[in-house]
Amino acid sequence: MAEMHGGENLLFLTDEQLRQGIEAMFFAYRGFTADPDRILATMAYGRAHHRAIHFIARSPGTTVNNLLAILGVTKQSLNRVLRTLIEDGLVESRVGTTDKRERHLTLTDAGAALERKLSDAQRARMRAAYRAAGPQAVAGFRQVLEAMMEPELRRRYHAIRESDT
Amino acid sequence: MAEMHGGENLLFLTDEQLRQGIEAMFFAYRGFTADPDRILATMAYGRAHHRAIHFIARSPGTTVNNLLAILGVTKQSLNRVLRTLIEDGLVESRVGTTDKRERHLTLTDAGAALERKLSDAQRARMRAAYRAAGPQAVAGFRQVLEAMMEPELRRRYHAIRESDT
DNA sequence: CTTGGAATGTCAACAAAGCTGACTTAATAT
DNA sequence: ATATTAAGTCAGCTTTGTTGACATTCCAAG
Structure with missing residues (x-):
C-alpha cells in the first residue's frame, strides 16, 4: 500500500476533520x-x-x-x-x-x-458496512482503529488474532 | 460460508475478518x-x-x-x-x-x-492515529463508520457537518 | 515446613448514567 | 377552547462500574 502523504495534503488532519472523525466514532459505536x-x-x-x-x-x-x-x-x-x-x-x-x-x-x-x-x-451489520465501503476502505478502517488503541490493548488485540489461527 | 466468486476478492467479509473488525472497534473505542x-x-x-x-x-x-x-x-x-x-x-x-x-x-x-x-x-489521539494511518486509510475509516451508523443518526451526523461550515 | 505473596472470590457500600412512569408548567398549534 | 409540545421534576429502579476489607487456596522462597 502506497503511503503518499508527502507533506502537502494534510487536510485530513485539520481540527474540523478530526472533529468529524470523533463524531463518526461516537455515532458508529x-x-x-x-x-x-x-x-x-x-x-x-x-x-x-x-x-x-x-x-x-x-x-x-x-x-x-x-x-x-x-x-x-x-x-x-x-x-x-x-x-x-x-x-x-x-x-x-x-x-x-x-x-x-x-x-x-x-x-x-x-x-x-x-x-x-x-x-x-x-x-450482519459489520458485513453490510464492509460491503458498502469496499475492501480498500476496510483496510483503512482497520489501520486507523489499530492506531487509536492504547498500546497495551493493541498487544492483546494481536495476541487474540494469533492464538486463533 | 465459502464465498468464492470469480475475480471478486471477498476475503474481507469472512466471519473471522468481521470478528476482528468487531474487536478492533471495541478496543479502539x-x-x-x-x-x-x-x-x-x-x-x-x-x-x-x-x-x-x-x-x-x-x-x-x-x-x-x-x-x-x-x-x-x-x-x-x-x-x-x-x-x-x-x-x-x-x-x-x-x-x-x-x-x-x-x-x-x-x-x-x-x-x-x-x-x-x-x-x-x-x-491529539485522533491526529496521531490519522497521521500514522495516512489519508487513504482515513477516508476508508470514515466510510466504514458511516456505513455502520443507524440511518437516523447518519442523517444527524451529516446535518451537524453542514450546519458547521 | 513455614510463611509471604499471588490469584480468586465474596461482602458491603457507593456512584454514574441509563431507564420508566407520573406529573406540572408554559407556550404553541389546531 | 382545547390539544399538543417542550421542558423540567420527582420517585424509584437497573446495569455496570468503583473502593475497601477480608477469606481462601495455592505456589514458591526461605
Whole structure:
C-alpha cells in the first residue's frame, strides 16, 4: 500500500476533520452495539455479559485474570457478571490443572448458542458496512482503529488474532 | 460460508475478518475515550457531561430536544447532566425568542475552556492515529463508520457537518 | 515446613448514567 | 377552547462500574 502523504495534503488532519472523525466514532459505536443490545434487552443481560461471552468464546479456557485485563474492569465487576452466567449455565468455570488457583472459563452449549445469536447480529451489520465501503476502505478502517488503541490493548488485540489461527 | 466468486476478492467479509473488525472497534473505542476520561475523573464529571458539552459546542444555541435526539438518552437522564453543568456555570440556558417553550443551550467561557481541554486531548489521539494511518486509510475509516451508523443518526451526523461550515 | 505473596472470590457500600412512569408548567398549534 | 409540545421534576429502579476489607487456596522462597 502506497503511503503518499508527502507533506502537502494534510487536510485530513485539520481540527474540523478530526472533529468529524470523533463524531463518526461516537455515532458508529451506537450502531455497532445496537443489534446485540436489542437482543440482550429481552433477557436479563446487558452489554457487560455480551463482552464476557464474546471473549470467552474467542479464547476458550481463558483465565479470569486474562479476561480482566482484556475487558479493563475490576474483578468485582466482572465477577458479578460471570457469576450470573455460571449460575444460568452459560459459562463453565473449571479449576486449573497446572495452577489450581486459576479458573478456566468456557462456554456451555447454551452459552455458545447465545454467543452465536449475538455475534450473528453484530456481524450482519459489520458485513453490510464492509460491503458498502469496499475492501480498500476496510483496510483503512482497520489501520486507523489499530492506531487509536492504547498500546497495551493493541498487544492483546494481536495476541487474540494469533492464538486463533 | 465459502464465498468464492470469480475475480471478486471477498476475503474481507469472512466471519473471522468481521470478528476482528468487531474487536478492533471495541478496543479502539476504549482508546478513543481514554484521554477525556482521565481528565473528567479529576473533576465531578463523567462521559455523559463530555458528550453534552461536545454537542453544545458544536451547535451553539441548540435546543434540549435536539440534543436529546443526538445523544439518544431520555430527557431525565440528560436533564440531570445539564442541570449540574448549568449550576456549575459551564452551560447557559436561554429561553427561546420565537418559541418560548424552547431552551437554547450555549457554553459559557468556562464551559468552552473545558470543552477545549477535553477536545484537545481527544483530537491529539485522533491526529496521531490519522497521521500514522495516512489519508487513504482515513477516508476508508470514515466510510466504514458511516456505513455502520443507524440511518437516523447518519442523517444527524451529516446535518451537524453542514450546519458547521 | 513455614510463611509471604499471588490469584480468586465474596461482602458491603457507593456512584454514574441509563431507564420508566407520573406529573406540572408554559407556550404553541389546531 | 382545547390539544399538543417542550421542558423540567420527582420517585424509584437497573446495569455496570468503583473502593475497601477480608477469606481462601495455592505456589514458591526461605
